[in-house]
Amino acid sequence: MNAATVRHILDTMESMFPDAHCELNHSNAFELTVAVLLSAQCTDETVNKVTADLFRKYTSPADYLAVPLEELEQDIRRIGLYRNKAKHIQNMCRILIEQYGGDVPQEHDQLVTLPGVGRKTANVVVSNAFGVPAIAVDTHVERVSKRLGLAGWDDSVLEVEKKLMKRVPRDEWTLTHHRIIFFGRYHCKAQNPACPICPLLDICREGKKRMKTSQIRKDKERSSTPKRKIN
Numbered sequence: 001m002n003a004a005t006v007r008h009i010l011d012t013m014e015s016m017f018p019d020a021h022c023e024l025n026h027s028n029a030f031e032l033t034v035a036v037l038l039s040a041q042c043t044d045e046t047v048n049k050v051t052a053d054l055f056r057k058y059t060s061p062a063d064y065l066a067v068p069l070e071e072l073e074q075d076i077r078r079i080g081l082y083r084n085k086a087k088h089i090q091n092m093c094r095i096l097i098e099q100y101g102g103d104v105p106q107e108h109d110q111l112v113t114l115p116g117v118g119r120k121t122a123n124v125v126v127s128n129a130f131g132v133p134a135i136a137v138d139t140h141v142e143r144v145s146k147r148l149g150l151a152g153w154d155d156s157v158l159e160v161e162k163k164l165m166k167r168v169p170r171d172e173w174t175l176t177h178h179r180i181i182f183f184g185r186y187h188c189k190a191q192n193p194a195c196p197i198c199p200l201l202d203i204c205r206e207g208k209k210r211m212k213t214s215q216i217r218k219d220k221e222r223s224s225t226p227k228r229k230i231n
């Protein structure tokens with residue numbers, strides 16, 4: 001894919017979603033880290049419902065360690081995998097207190113060593129909380145990148161991230177991450193992407209394939225519909 005096409009994709013997404021942003025509610029790096037950890041295999045909407053109460057009750061790593069694990073589990077039970085996540089949160093809080101003075105470290109290399117914090121979470125935290133450009137590849141970013149040909153169909157999540165970092169200017173990484181997520185969440189959905197009205201259809205391999213398939217289906221339906229006899 002050439003640079004002009006990449007530019008066209010980025011500009012189109014910007015015009016469609018100029019206000020794209022992190023949809024996980026948080027007021028500091030620690031809350032963001034907990035929210036992203038909770039968001040694995042769960043919608044941001046559900047996480048926000050849970051953290052509305054959670055962040056009122058627990059404001060520091062020490063607060064999460066001051067309650068039994070079972071109590072924390074109950075506080076986040078509406079979230080999938082809540083038992084594992086509760087364990088990760090308490091283990092993470094212990095390390096934050098013992099090694100980082102109760103703060104979330106700013107280095108990506110340090111973040112990924114925390115329990116429950118993978119590469120994607122670390123990218124979200126460094127970019128949103130500490131202003132370091134990063135592209136976190138979640139399910140939307142991976143799907144959209146592959147459909148548009150910004151990455152290969154067989155690319156791993158890490159390969160998708162590397163290709164995006166190579167193609168997108170560094171100072172646009174963080175905003176591009178948000179815009180692709182909005183594009184995938186509200187327009188190019190996993191099921192029924194809005195191809196017929198998509199401004200990127202002319203350059204999208206997946207969209208063209210889908211439009212062709214639906215045209216073939218329509219043609220077949222038309223040819224199999226019995227013709228009415230005109231008297």
Ligand code: SF4
Pocket residue numbers: 147148187188189193194195196198199200201204205206207208
């Ligand atoms: S044409 Fe369809 S598949 Fe391609 S980016 Fe647009 S909505 Fe997504």
